[in-house]
Amino acid sequence: MRSIVRFFKKPFFSDYRTTSVLWLVLAITGVVLKFLKGPGSYNNYLIFKNVYWHAVDGVSLYGHYPELYFDKNHYGPFFSLIIAPFAVLPDFWGVLLWVTGNVMLLYWAVKQLPLERWQHALIYWLTVNEVFASVVNQQLNLGIAAILILSYTLIRDKRDFWAAFLIMAGTFVKLYGIVGLAFFFFSKQKKHFILYCIFWAVVMLVLPMLFFGTDYILQQYAGWYESLQIKNGENMFSPMQNISFLGMVRKISGNAAYSDLWLIVPGLVLFFLPYLRISRYGDKRFQMLLLSSVLLFTVLFSTGSESSTYIIPFTGVIIWFLVTPERHGWKYSNLALLLFALIFTGFSSSDLFPRFIRMEYIRPYALKALPCMIVWLFVIYDMCKGKFVSNYRNK
Secondary structure, eight states, X not given: OHHHHHHHTSHHHHXXXXXXXXXXXXXXXXHHHHHHHOGGGGHHHXXXXXXXXXXHHTOOTTSOOTTTOXXXXXXXXXXXXXXXXXXXXXXXXXXXXXXXXXXXXHHHHHHTSSSXXXXXXXXXXXXXXXXXXXXXXXXXXXXXXXXXXXXXXXXXXXXXXXXXXXXXHHHHXXXXXXGGGGGGGGOSOHHHHHHHHHHHHHHHHHHHHHHHOHHHHHHHHHHHHHHHHHHHHHHTTOSSSOOSHHHHHHHHHTOOSSOTHHHHHHHHHHHHGGGGXXXXXXXXXHHHHHHHHXXXXXXXXXXXXXXXXXXXXXXXXXHXXXXXXXXXXXXXXXXXXXXXXXXXXXXXXXXXXXXXXXXXXXXXXXXXXXXXXXXXXHHHHHHHHOOOOGGGBOO
């Protein structure tokens, strides 16, 4: 561990200028490579862009428009306003600003974490592959990871108004944001926090109605619910979707008959179990482990998970590695698990991994989720059993 610390404390690797430029280069390179391949390669952005234009035209946000793009939109009606500033631009500039905005939002969110500079650097460098995977897919996964992290840091800094804004924004766009409420018990102003959440929920429900009409937006919410129901069924055995713990069990068993609730309910029990350690709520390490748990749980127990969403849980893996208490007699276990996750989660969907193993085992059985699931179980164990020292307490 000391050698890792020394390496990432070196000026080049720990300098924020180095890592920020690295992430910007990833964003710009990914966008340019996609544009060189033609419109079909940035299909996800075309879906997002047309959410706004379909709202302007008053047509379904969840219909099939093969003349414009393949696949369908699965983001909420509020997203029509989020994407609007990008949609009105020429495609290249819209994609470039959309992608770089998401990348740098996550970069800034990581920088807000109560960690040392070398620890920030470790996150920036080890997530490079996952960041690039999200970049080339132009999706909101980087933004969702940022929202979850900032929900914690803003609550920790007693800025509950803006934490509530991000949580509700994430919820009204992709539902994932709702798990940011997991940090509610860390709030020093819980009553205000609840009121802020209600306020922002009303704003985000009503605001699209002011632009596109009440009846139309209410119809789109019904369409959103229906589209998510259909998508959930389509994801069940899809090789590109349901890359989660739920999908791993489903695909290995080959059984379509059982309900995912048989896995989700025990998962929720485990997720909430550490909340029983009320005396540890003020401990920074405990709080950061809960953040790690949130980032992991969000993807592991979602049928909508795909390879590009793993920037979310893999960030949680690294946070766990940085803050988890040491276990007696398990000196190298944390490092071994980090390396396991780096190889089988970080690289398993890239050309750096043997193609035969990737195509015959990793992808068909959603094994990218396996290291993250193991780490999540360790996170729960560490939160329930770990010894936390006083110098990590918040002041």
